[in-house]
Amino acid sequence: KAVVSTQSTGRASEVATFREGVVVKRPTKKGKGSYVDCGIDKDVRIDKELEPGTRVTVRMTPPSEGTKHYRGTAVSPDTPRTEQGTYWGYRVRLAESFSGVFTECPYSEGYDLTIGTSDTGDLVENTTMRHFRHLVIFLGGLQGLEPVIEADESLQEADPRVLFDYYLNTCPNQGSRTIRTEEALLITLASLRQKISENGMKN
Secondary structure (H helix, E strand, C coil): CCCCCCCCCCCCCCCCCEEEEEECCCCCCCCCCEEEECCCCCCEEECCCCCCCCEEEEEECCCCCCCCCEEEEEECCCHHHHHHCCCCCCCCCCCCCCCHHHHCCCCCCCCCEEEEEEEEEEEHHHCCCCCECCEEEECCECCECHHHHHCCCCCCCCCHHHHCCEEEECCCCCCCCCCCHHHHHHHHHHHHHHHHHHHECCC
């Protein structure tokens, strides 16, 4: 089977502080936690009793010689990032409307930089981006962002250039009338990579 080598999975031979795994259906005594398959030679016994099939982030306990299994504790998936600055993957959040992206923002201080994308936007290379902590980028469908904005009855403004800090064309001279969203995502992140790296502030 194909395996993606990421920080959250790691190699089986590596000593890692954190690992990502899945709770397996393996009997344990009541109050003795659960077993987790973290992709290494032995299952990891954690402190919490969780349903089989549950995905969990595990803080690994340094192994003792001769132990039958590894031990660890279940932690928040944010812990590797907040404690070590380690990228630990992404999450998906469903917003019911355009404005819901902001009102349901997971950050208490909200997004401090917003970018909309469009083939009528400004060129990335002509844009000076300001510093930010939390950035959100909007990609439209086949007809752009306008239908999404117009469908949100709570908005008093329908002009995308007014709603975003930056309104950018991340794929100039595209040569086709439309770009698939999954393609636009990769193109946009690649074209903004340097500006995001230079201006994003560490938490």
